[in-house]
Amino acid sequence: MKEQIRQLIEQASTIIIHRHERPDPDALGSQFGLQVVLQSRFPEKKIKAVGEMATSLAFMGTLDVVGTTDYQEALVIVLDTANQGRIDGKEALSGRQTIKIDHHPDEDPYADVQLVDTTVSSTSELLVHLLNEWGYPIPAAAAIQFYAGIVGDTGRFQFRGTTSRTFSVAAQLLDTGIDTDWLYRNMYQTELAALQLQGYVLQHIQLTEAGVGYVVLTQEMLATFDATVEQASLLVNSFAGLKGLKTWALFLETEKEVRVRLRSKGPVINEIAKEFNGGGHPMASGATIKDLTEVEHVISRLNEVAGAFHFE
Numbered sequence: 001m002k003e004q005i006r007q008l009i010e011q012a013s014t015i016i017i018h019r020h021e022r023p024d025p026d027a028l029g030s031q032f033g034l035q036v037v038l039q040s041r042f043p044e045k046k047i048k049a050v051g052e053m054a055t056s057l058a059f060m061g062t063l064d065v066v067g068t069t070d071y072q073e074a075l076v077i078v079l080d081t082a083n084q085g086r087i088d089g090k091e092a093l094s095g096r097q098t099i100k101i102d103h104h105p106d107e108d109p110y111a112d113v114q115l116v117d118t119t120v121s122s123t124s125e126l127l128v129h130l131l132n133e134w135g136y137p138i139p140a141a142a143a144i145q146f147y148a149g150i151v152g153d154t155g156r157f158q159f160r161g162t163t164s165r166t167f168s169v170a171a172q173l174l175d176t177g178i179d180t181d182w183l184y185r186n187m188y189q190t191e192l193a194a195l196q197l198q199g200y201v202l203q204h205i206q207l208t209e210a211g212v213g214y215v216v217l218t219q220e221m222l223a224t225f226d227a228t229v230e231q232a233s234l235l236v237n238s239f240a241g242l243k244g245l246k247t248w249a250l251f252l253e254t255e256k257e258v259r260v261r262l263r264s265k266g267p268v269i270n271e272i273a274k275e276f277n278g279g280g281h282p283m284a285s286g287a288t289i290k291d292l293t294e295v296e297h298v299i300s301r302l303n304e305v306a307g308a309f310h311f312e
């Protein structure tokens with residue numbers, strides 16, 4: 001498998017790297033990091049990273065634009081994306097071959113070759129293991145990208161999934177001399193309006209007896225604080241420290257639907273996410289409901305799993 005992927009990369013003259021829509025630091029970091037590594041090892045190859053940039057992460061780099069015809073001979077690598085529907089760029093599967101490299105459960109094996117490892121913290125970490133195995137050097141310009149991805153997906157090394165292997169990869173990346181001050185300054189800065197929206201979220205938490213916390217953000221509220229859904233969705237972690245909390249949800253109303261971000265400290269929630277047109281990790285998932293009248297359905301399902309769960 002890994003050997004097959006290495007051969008496909010070495011044979012291809014054009015490689016187009018995709019990842020999921022509404023990218024997070026792991027999506028972009030794995031994408032840019034792999035691009036830098038491959039471009040420096042194979043200067044003669046055309047290596048492109050495509051998709052739409054997230055405004056708040058624009059500091060991470062600049063994406064490329066490719067034409068439909070570029071796909072004819074291209075090897076496409078899709079990173080950090082469990083389902084075909086979540087790929088940013090609908091031409092992704094029109095390449096000559098497609099490789100999927102990911103750390104989410106492999107529910108939709110949409111590629112010709114799949115490398116999925118759910119024991120790593122992030123796709124960025126997985127790529128570093130892979131590149132080490134192949135003996136491909138990781139220059140500092142790639143290391144900062146992979147580091148950003150790991151920091152993002154582990155919540156600065158605190159989430160479940162952060163292992164000793166994660167730390168050894170982090171140490172290897174730090175040893176290239178990357179500027180983590182620069183990274184944290186850019187990753188964790190907040191616009192005033194966003195901070196005020198956070199204040200609103202914290203003041204409107206509802207906590208059920210079963211230990212389910214939730215906040216509903218209507219379109220009107222998002223407009224009041226001049227926040228995009230993308231910005232607001234990051235606030236799902238802002239009340240993780242609430243005492244008595246087992247699982248929680250942030251509901252974000254958009255013009256055509258309500259996006260639901262789900263988090264948990266123990267009860268498995270990705271099965272519930274699936275019931276509401278979503279999916280993800282057991283402790284971090286996303287779903288979509290039609291409108292705000294369905295909020296109570298999601299909460300009552302969360303109440304069921306939270307009520308049945310007890311911390312050791």
Ligand SMILES: [Mn+2]
Pocket residue numbers: 026027080103122123153
């Ligand atoms: Mn990821």
